[in-house]
Amino acid sequence: MxxxxxxxxxxxxxxxxxxxxxxxxxxxxxxxxxxxxxxxxxxxxxxxxxxxxxxxxxxxxxxxxxxxxxxxxxxxxxxxxxxxxxxxxxxxxxxxYAAKGTLFRYLQALRKKNPRVHLSSQQIRTWAKQAAEGIQYFRTAGIVHRDVKSPNLLIMADGTLKLCDFGLAKYLHGTETTNKGRGTARWLAPEVWKEHKLSPKADVFAFGIVLWELISGDEPYEGMRPEHVVFSVAYGNKRPDIPARCPDVYKSLMKQCWEDDRNKRPTIEEIVTRLDGTDEIFGFPPAAPRKPEISSSGSTKLRVTWESPDDVGESPIIGYELEYKVVNSENGWVKVGKDLITKTSYTISGLKTGTKYETRVTAVNKAGHGPQSQPVTTVTVGKYLLSLILSHLLNEEFSILVFGNRRRRRNTR
Structure with missing residues (x-):
């Protein structure tokens, strides 16, 4: 026996x-x-x-x-x-029992419901820090989890994220050679597969993939077979594409977690410390207003109409800024009105005839969640020529010259 x-x-x-x-x-x-x-x-x-x-x-x-x-x-x-x-x-x-299931299934269900909706920046930061602190607890005990991934992160009824499944966990001090790569392909560090080297930095690499999932809402390397993933990561330096909307602080952290040289990756303790940074640097801007349309409402008036985005970032949009300027002029942008526009359309008046203008719409939200008054942050989400959008494509641009009581349209491309 x-x-x-x-x-x-x-x-x-x-x-x-x-x-x-x-x-x-x-x-x-x-x-x-x-x-x-x-x-x-x-x-x-x-x-x-x-x-x-x-x-x-x-x-x-x-x-x-x-x-x-x-x-x-x-x-x-x-x-x-x-x-x-x-x-x-x-x-x-x-x-x-985790009433809300795995993080992986939660994100997949969210994407299926509406692909344009993502986790709020506050939720991303909270879950990223909770995942990192769970990994850090293993590290404090001298243990490498070896299978950090979104299917092994459970969401409790109160929304707390918890690390589970200790089936591959191993006491480890320093670096060790393993008999084979263990873990799950989409979260596996390159050296585990390529060199059969195991260290706490393998969990850091996997954390970087989890952070990417929180931000993107997608499955890592979706559509690729597991054996293709491990080969491409280990020998082709392939990593997930970072979303354009990702704040620099997360982008930098992910890239460092994904370093091919494990010695260049941060420790899990350093990651936890960095996630304690100020609220402002972790904020996501609201997405671009959709379907901008321009129409004439008079010889020297033009009406700009847009739609509120589905993804509003960390907090709901509190208004929009509409600005305009003369095309190719050295003069700066002119803001319409003194206050934020709370509706999704506005008529610009007082334009000079025979002059070509361009305009931009900016969505605005508030940074932070503290009880004190926070500064308002803005991001330019699109720049559009005053135009007639024939196909409603964002990159279809036409200009309108204002001539007294009539307009002449001209393709600017």
């Missing part, structure tokens, strides 16, 4: 105290269920990871280690262990 064989008397929970409900997920060696655990303190909604007893010594040791880690860990951003059951065929690990 193998030295690490489990025995039923090692159980800390009775299997008869578990009522199984729906299956939440499954893998190569087991399944996860939502359960009711009838404990001495009353019925508790929980999750049960039901794992087939492995036959090889290495996997038995790893399973024992997984239970040991679960039993001894206690952190706000690591899933809580309740107990385990040993049967003749399975090990059942009972833990906290």
């Amino acid at each position: 193998a030295m690490n064989t489990f025995h039923t008397e090692e159980s800390t929970i009775k299997e008869t105290d578990i009522v199984y409900h729906e299956r939440l997920g499954f893998g190569s060696d087991g399944e996860v269920y939502r359960i009711t655990w009838m404990s001495e303190d009353g019925d508790t909604e929980a999750a049960a990871k039901k794992i087939k007893l492995p036959s090889d010594e290495t996997r038995l040791q790893q399973l024992r280690f997984e239970i040991q880690v679960a039993q001894n860990f206690n952190h706000d951003n690591v899933i809580k262990y309740y107990g385990h059951v040993i049967t003749d065929t399975h090990v059942i690990i009972v833990m906290e």
Whole structure:
């Protein structure tokens, strides 16, 4: 009998105290269920990871280690262990139930509902920091998680993000050579696959992919087969495309996490510290107003109409700035009105006949969430010639010359 064989008397929970409900997920060696655990303190909604007893010594040791880690860990951003059951065929690990499921499924559902809607910058920062603090807790214990990914980050009923699944976790001090690359392809650090080198920086690389998921809402390397992903990342230096709307602070952090040389990546402690920065540097601007249209409402008047974007950034848009200027003039932009425009259309009057103008619309929101008054931040979201948009394409530009009571249209391209 193998030295690490489990025995039923090692159980800390009775299997008869578990009522199984729906299956939440499954893998190569087991399944996860939502359960009711009838404990001495009353019925508790929980999750049960039901794992087939492995036959090889290495996997038995790893399973024992997984239970040991679960039993001894206690952190706000690591899933809580309740107990385990040993049967003749399975090990059942009972833990906290995450009512809102995995981060991966949450983001996929959000994208399916409306591809233009993203997480708010406050939510991105909160979840990024919670994920980093969960990884940091592992690091403090001298353990590498080895499988950091959005499917292993669970969202609790109160919205807290927690790291789960310790099946590949390993005590590690420094760098170690592994017998093979372990982890999940889309989050796997290049050196783990290419050199079979394992270090805490592998978890940092994976965190960078998770941060990208939070910002983009997409699946990493969508459409690529796993074997193509690991080869392209390890040998072709492929990384996910960073969205144009991404603030520089996140863009820089992701690129550093994805360095091919693991020694150039930040530590997880440094990442947590950087995520404690000021609110303003993490803010996302609102997206561009959609479908700008220009129409004449008089010989020296033009009406500009736009639509509010779906993605409004960190906080709702509080208004718009409309500016105009004479094309090719050295004079600067002229703001229309003294206050923000709260509607999505405006008529510019007092234009000079025979003069060509251009205009730009800027969406405006407030930075920060504190009780004190915060500065208003703006971003120019589009520049359009005063025009007749024939096809409603944003890059279709026509100019309008104002001549008394009539207009002459001319393609400027």
